[in-house]
Amino acid sequence: MPGRRAAEVSVALAAAGAGLVVMLGALRHETGWTSTGPGAGYFPLRIGILLSATGLLLALRHGMIGDVGRFAQPGAARRVLRLFLPTAILAVSVAPLGAYLPMTAYLIWMGRMEARLSWPRAVAVALGLPGLFYLVFDVWLFVPLAKGPVERWLGIW
């Protein structure tokens, strides 16, 4: 785990970097005066400059004053990743695989591996929540959630 100070400085520098990206994007457009007033790049360029300046100022301040303490408690990175990685896999598989199957797999994984639920309970959560979503979105609101190749192959969609 990096220290608080390293984290503060990196995030501030990242903000300054983001400002630079915004500036570069803005420079592709007219950043001065056009026939319709300030050009398309006028506003973003100034936002980018301000963002970079603020980020650098923050980085400088945190680099100079020593923030004591840790960024997070020991073991936090592992706990956060164990929650984030499966969630990220679920998020990016919705578009190619549909919402329902990845959701069920995710809930079974989290229920068994993280919450240490018994099989019946884990399955109940993993089938119950998607079932509820089906009733709310597909049946009630007519906003069908994404379906994937498996549903098509089974011929239920």
Place this chain on the structure above:
Amino acid sequence: MDDLSVLLHGFEVALTFHHLTLMVAGVLIGILVGVLPGLGAPNGVALLLPITFTMSPVSAIILLSSMYWGALLGGSTTSILFNIPGEPSSVATTFDGHPMAKQGKAAEALSLAFLSSGFGALVGVLVVTFVADDIAGFALRFSPAEYFAVYLLAFCAFIGMGGADPLKTAVSLLLGLAFASVGMDTVSGEMRLTFGQDDLVRGVSFLVAVIGLFGIGELLATADDTEVVEGIRARIRPAAVLRTLLQMPRYAVALIRSAAIGVWMGLTPGGPTAASFMAYGIARRVSRRRHGFGRGEPEGVVSPETADHSAGVSALLPMLALGVPGSATAAVMMGGLMIWGLQPGPALFQERPDFVWGLVASMYVANLVALAIVLSTVPIFASVMRVPFAILAPVILVVCLVGAWTIAGSGFDMWLVLAFGLLGYLFKKLDYPVAPLVLAMVLGDKAEDAFRQSMLISQGSLGVFWSNGLVGSITTLALLLLAWPLLSHLLRRARRGTPRETAA
């Protein structure tokens, strides 16, 4: 308000069976959202927005605003019983609310919090009722320059008075403005900041940002902590509520002072979070009972709760009348308004009085409904907190991801929501405020348009922002607020330099 008939008509709109049902539903969802970690009022509104697209705007805003009132109350519940603020604006309630609960006065603390909330909400909605028309009428005279000045005031108020580190607030705000400018430029039609990515042409959805920042980010930050949740069981009996109600006059001064702070912070976009901290801080300094603060002093519950709710309610007024939301939740609602095809601003009062006054009337009714529901259902909702986080978190994350998907059914949004989740986690860990980013994303385009139109009128002279007394004073006030952190720092240093000042 010129005559009572518009408000009465509003009550006719609000008091239909359909709308009362929506209020009850909204409040129940709101309390749940307020109690659950990772789901707060802004996120709740963002998640519910896609399902309001098929409703009439009045019904939709009644559902969303009722959810907001419920969420504010739910947030206080977990503050008192679990020492976990369900909403950022109920952090100050933990200081004295949780100690009270530990001393066995949980029911008293809860009913005190709810009744103070009710009082705060009532003051807020009364102010909204009586000054709404005046503010809208005043704003009718606004030209683009005045509008830009007001947006600037909103941004600067966050930096100067938001309570967080001014530089970090500025980073959050500027990032939001940058995200807002992604996509097609409304004036020239050029594609900005898309870097050739087709997915970015639509722009970055503020709803995706809200769900990522408030939902996923919050949960990741919670997973980071290992603290064991120790809740206190409470049941509120009608007799206890009545007893607390009879005690309320004892806190009259705190109630009125906190409501005034709340209304002020709601109207000038400081938001409920800053309002509740400020009300608590001032009460701790000036109260006769200040020595008990932090150890379970009832006034330490009354003050932040009153301010929280009066700010939450009055934050809707600048959103409706000026198009400048006074809180993150109001910002998300305003985004909703624009999606429903309504233009917030003074014209709304003339074109859609049924919408405006239906909402105002619903605020009276829904707050009463919310109070009644929360008093009777606290034990049920508190039991949600006893579900282990390890299973609660994945369930809430699934809700967030499905919410992000239903906005546009876009696979790219799913990557975005993850990125915003990580950003929210870092922001939370390093004390960057999130609300300014959301406000800036919603207001960015409007602020830029107002700026470009004013510059066109003035042929490129910045003098247009001081061209008359009104716009000049708003702009000057904004710049003063921006400089306030620096000024107060210098003042403090100057005062410390004088030898008369001894102990600080």
